[in-house]
Amino acid sequence: MKSVFALYFGNRGFFPESLIASAREELAQAMKKNGFSYLMMDASATRYGAIETPEEGEKYARWLEEHRNQYDGVILCLPNFGDETGAIAALRDCNVPIFIVAYPDEYEKMDFQHRRDAFCGKFSIMDVFYQYGIPYTVFPPHTLHPLSEEFDRQIKIFDQVCRITKGMKRMTVGAIGARTTAFKTVRYDELALQKYGISTETIDLSELFMRARNVDMQSNRAKEKKNHLLQYTNFSKVPEKKIENLVRLSIGIDELITAYKMDALALRCWLEIEKEFGVSPCVLISEINDRGIPCACELDICNAIAMRALSLASGKAATCLDWNNNYKDDPDKCILFHCGPVAQSLMTAKGEIIDHPMFAKALEPGCGWGCNIGHIAPGPITLASAKTENGKLLTYIEEGEITNDPIPKEFFGCAGVARIHNLQNKLYHLGYLGYRHHVSVSPEHTAAALREAFVRYLSYEITPLEQ
Numbered sequence: 001m002k003s004v005f006a007l008y009f010g011n012r013g014f015f016p017e018s019l020i021a022s023a024r025e026e027l028a029q030a031m032k033k034n035g036f037s038y039l040m041m042d043a044s045a046t047r048y049g050a051i052e053t054p055e056e057g058e059k060y061a062r063w064l065e066e067h068r069n070q071y072d073g074v075i076l077c078l079p080n081f082g083d084e085t086g087a088i089a090a091l092r093d094c095n096v097p098i099f100i101v102a103y104p105d106e107y108e109k110m111d112f113q114h115r116r117d118a119f120c121g122k123f124s125i126m127d128v129f130y131q132y133g134i135p136y137t138v139f140p141p142h143t144l145h146p147l148s149e150e151f152d153r154q155i156k157i158f159d160q161v162c163r164i165t166k167g168m169k170r171m172t173v174g175a176i177g178a179r180t181t182a183f184k185t186v187r188y189d190e191l192a193l194q195k196y197g198i199s200t201e202t203i204d205l206s207e208l209f210m211r212a213r214n215v216d217m218q219s220n221r222a223k224e225k226k227n228h229l230l231q232y233t234n235f236s237k238v239p240e241k242k243i244e245n246l247v248r249l250s251i252g253i254d255e256l257i258t259a260y261k262m263d264a265l266a267l268r269c270w271l272e273i274e275k276e277f278g279v280s281p282c283v284l285i286s287e288i289n290d291r292g293i294p295c296a297c298e299l300d301i302c303n304a305i306a307m308r309a310l311s312l313a314s315g316k317a318a319t320c321l322d323w324n325n326n327y328k329d330d331p332d333k334c335i336l337f338h339c340g341p342v343a344q345s346l347m348t349a350k351g352e353i354i355d356h357p358m359f360a361k362a363l364e365p366g367c368g369w370g371c372n373i374g375h376i377a378p379g380p381i382t383l384a385s386a387k388t389e390n391g392k393l394l395t396y397i398e399e400g401e402i403t404n405d406p407i408p409k410e411f412f413g414c415a416g417v418a419r420i421h422n423l424q425n426k427l428y429h430l431g432y433l434g435y436r437h438h439v440s441v442s443p444e445h446t447a448a449a450l451r452e453a454f455v456r457y458l459s460y461e462i463t464p465l466e467q
Contacts (some may be wrong), residue, residue, distance in 0.1 A: 003158075010050060377402065
């Protein structure tokens, strides 16, 4: 869902106030053009419909408070120089991202009646916001007309910044099961996450198993869930009893998501589920991801968090994959893979459920039905991962693409060939910096918005991979 913006117009008395009326019209026009809803204080509420004095700023702050939770970000527009004192009074407690936009001067209109000096005024606003510790967003170029194509591009990034910030500032991530025993790589610090507003709810697998076993398979919800799963991907080879167990587990996970109000989750996906129910939950994780609820396998809580940020940025599903294989001799390509948690919306076609070959080998054939095999759709991607270290949340962000390169038919699971610039150097640093073998991926290039939200508004630390 797109963000809603509160519009703010700055003024300084000895600069042309006539420019404010046109700015109100033009910024509103830009919002409509780009499909954004907005709130704008009535023009009669202050002199010229803009904010200059502390009194006007306080009036704007009260107006924002009256509309609390109705907007996701503020666009601070400077039709002229603007007054920083009024801006501080208006926005110091807004607690949402602020995008500062300064109008450009026109070469032919540099007389006193038309000269804006917003170029200079933007520095004053930024300087005083910095002094007060108020986070804000700006992008180059320094001045920008709201009806320009570049503004269209920037407002889309700011929309992503607002969605990420709103969704990550206070969130709940569910840990269903203990850490997968063999994977010390997915260890994390709950207290560190809490400092960033991320609450962790831990649920024993026994609660999931109890809920799954208590499902009435004759109930409407069980029948609806079964029909939904059968439509979701190809179950044609799956024994009926295994389908029933997948339905039970799916309903059990849904109940936990609702009961604990999870915004994202991670699941201990082996080996207890395979031993107790004879299925692999890969396809269930895939389906949850396809609904827009980030779900990581192997109890990778930190990548569940990264997935949520990626999904908020792109507005699409995210997935957790392994940095898995080199691709031939191409240094900038590798195979990203996992057993089947990739959302169908991120795949080239409907997948197919098979008996997971790893569990067939580790346990016995027939205990791993649920592996959803297929291929990841080609296109631009953003990659991210996270870890906790010394009480901090650390992340990295990269961009690349999934190519059309073929993968051998014998390669099981869901995979794609990724091309990432200077990949070998980045992998080198990933290893030395203690990041895990998992990486979260979502479509589109959204690194600019993620970096802005992480650094300016969420205080995450970003690790550069090219050093």
